[in-house]
Amino acid sequence: MPGDPHPRSAHRAIPEGGLAVLTRQALAGPALARQVLARQGLTRQAAPQHRQTRAAHTRSAHAHSHAARPQRPRRGPWRRPSREPQQAQRALQTLMSGMGAVIIVSIIGLSAFFIIADERRGLGDSAAAPAVSSAAIASREVDAEPLSQREVFPQPEIRLVAGTAPYQVTMTHIDTDCDVATTGELGALLAEHGCNQVVRAGLTAPFGGYQVTAGVFNLAEEAGATLVSSQAGPLVETGRGSFAAMGGLGSDPLAEPLAQVGWHQRGHYLLYCVIARPDGRLVEDDDPYAERITADLIGRYLDETIISSRAGQP
Structure with missing residues (x-):
């Protein structure tokens, strides 16, 4: 914040190694800032270079993340299941039920026939x-x-x-x-x-x-x-x-x-x-x-x- 009465220092790694001491000067002018940088062998391109490096690392990390992420299997188009097997099964069940009823009626009829025949004889x-x-x-x-x-x-x-x-x-x-x-x-x-x-x-x-x-x-x-x-x-x-x-x-x-x-x-x-x-x-x-x-x-x-x-x- 401009005009901070208690300047604080921060440390940041630079690409060439070592530490860069950044001091916030609220009242210093642009010339004094350039002189400080010149004494430490730094140029104004250092900061952008570092930002570019970090951006490159960020893109690389994103690329690696996308490459390592497993891809979902593709699915084909959804189709409604066919009703023909269900209809065939229902028809078979109906047919079997009808045949069972016919057999039962036949057995009852034959039993009644033999009972009546025995009584008559x-x-x-x-x-x-x-x-x-x-x-x-x-x-x-x-x-x-x-x-x-x-x-x-x-x-x-x-x-x-x-x-x-x-x-x-x-x-x-x-x-x-x-x-x-x-x-x-x-x-x-x-x-x-x-x-x-x-x-x-x-x-x-x-x-x-x-x-x-x-x-x-x-x-x-x-x-x-x-x-x-x-x-x-x-x-x-x-x-x-x-x-x-x-x-x-x-x-x-x-x-x-x-x-x-x-x-x-x-x-x-x-x-x-x-x-x-x-x-x-x-x-x-x-x-x-x-x-x-x-x-x-x-x-x-x-x-x-x-x-x-x-x-x-x-």
Whole structure:
């Protein structure tokens, strides 16, 4: 600052080496300043030369700094990702979901078909039967009264609905040997589970003239009747045993090859029927008359009327 009453000294390195003493003279003139510089062998170009040197060093340092600084990698232009792979993946997921739904529906449909087919052939419980057997007919210990012809077939006809044509009862039969009402291996299976009675009748259906044998086997216990009912299916399907029509040869498994049979277990009883066409032709599985006869005689009559009375049900 001009006019500073306390001059201060400063030191600065010069290019040629040594130190230059700079004294601030507030009141000295230009001539005195030149003389001081002349005595020390300095010229006025020293200061600019030093400033140039410092500028050069500064530029060199900047250049070195730029050279040493790592360059950023260049990036290409940004592009929006393609949606085609995502759309293809969504389409595949939709297709797989649809195929899974079709497979599930097919499995359900096949299961329902086989269940209905088994019920129609007598391999399952009758739709008209109660879901749970009554304790009153769980075994012969609690249901000790034997069956009789009068109890099972008391009338010469069976009329299920008032005003409709009845089933005509042509003959009845009762026996303590259950084998007489069977063919093949079925008789031995019934005897193994304590069958001691069979009550049956020959009937003529009110439509189509179909000839029918319907009856009841009296087994020892409900568990045995259930087992016989389930094992009768493979015997019938393979021709190793079946239910016999009245008048047929009970020991011959081929006596009624054209008939259709149906059966159902209720308590310790096994209910059954054998259906034959009047012309002797094969009774097909989907025969509408055979289906109705099975539902009428096993479901509505023997089960809901005769056995339900034993169970104390109305």
